[in-house]
Amino acid sequence: MKHFSKFLLILFVLTSASASAQTFKFGHLNTQELVALMSERDSAVVKLEKYAADLNETMEAMQVEFNTKVNTYQQKQATWTAAVLEAKQKELQEIEARLQQFQQSAATEYQQEQTKLLQPVYLKANAAVQKIGKEKGFTYIFDTSSGSIPFINLEVSVDVMPLAKAELKIPADKKLPVQQPAPAK
Numbered sequence: 520m521k522h523f524s525k526f527l528l529i530l531f532v533l534t535s536a537s538a539s540a541q542t543f544k545f546g547h548l549n550t551q552e553l554v555a556l557m558s559e560r561d562s563a564v565v566k567l568e569k570y571a572a573d574l575n576e577t578m579e580a581m582q583v584e585f586n587t588k589v590n591t592y593q594q595k596q597a598t599w600t601a602a603v604l605e606a607k608q609k610e611l612q613e614i615e616a617r618l619q620q621f622q623q624s625a626a627t628e629y630q631q632e633q634t635k636l637l638q639p640v641y642l643k644a645n646a647a648v649q650k651i652g653k654e655k656g657f658t659y660i661f662d663t664s665s666g667s668i669p670f671i672n673l674e675v676s677v678d679v680m681p682l683a684k685a686e687l688k689i690p691a692d693k694k695l696p697v698q699q700p701a702p703a704k
Contacts, residue, residue: 543658546651546679547671551664553680554637554644556689563636570632574625581621585614647686651679 554560592607599607652660660679661668684691 544656544677545671545675546655546657546660546677547663547668548648548660548679548683549664550641550644550648550662552695553648553683553687553689554640555695556684556693557640557644557687558689559640559643560637563640567629567633567636571629574629578618578621578625581614581618585611585618588614644683644687647683648679651682651686655682 588607588611592611596604596607648660651657655677657677657679661671661676663671681691683689684693
């Protein structure tokens with residue numbers, strides 16, 4: 520038992536010595552801000568806006584068709600026979616169903632297009648952070664945009680944003696534009 524106690528004491532001393540000799544290097548950055556500063560994101564957003572405009576144009580055309588037929592129905596329903604009235608009601612229901620189906624599929628397609636266009640941008644940003652972490656010897660680099668880090672001691676943690684900007688060839692002085700509040704309606 521005496522030897523076992525000495526063994527534990529020696530093991531504890533060696534473990535403590537090696538743990539205190541090991542230094543950790545921590546870094547942090549906001550990946551959402553980094554991605555927002557990337558020119559690749561800007562071009563993806565332009566493509567995404569055009570995609571959304573095309574979907575909206577189709578949606579508006581369908582809505583105009585529906586509204587025109589509703590107006591015609593309301594104006595002429597009193598003069599139509601029961602068979603014509605029933606056919607027009609069925610036609611309006613079908614157009615409305617197509618409109619709702621298009622809205623649902625357009626939302627899904629938009630999300631898929633958004634993922635397709637922005638995923639390479641996020642992958643490039645992540646690759647840059649991985650490279651910086653390895654080259655600069657970081658133990659951890661925390662993403663402050665997720666909001667899941669309850670505390671960062673900014674005196675000990677290194678802000679990796681300037682390194683990431685340099686790696687991605689983003690001008691050091693480039694900042695996010697200040698968002699203006701929306702005018703009150």
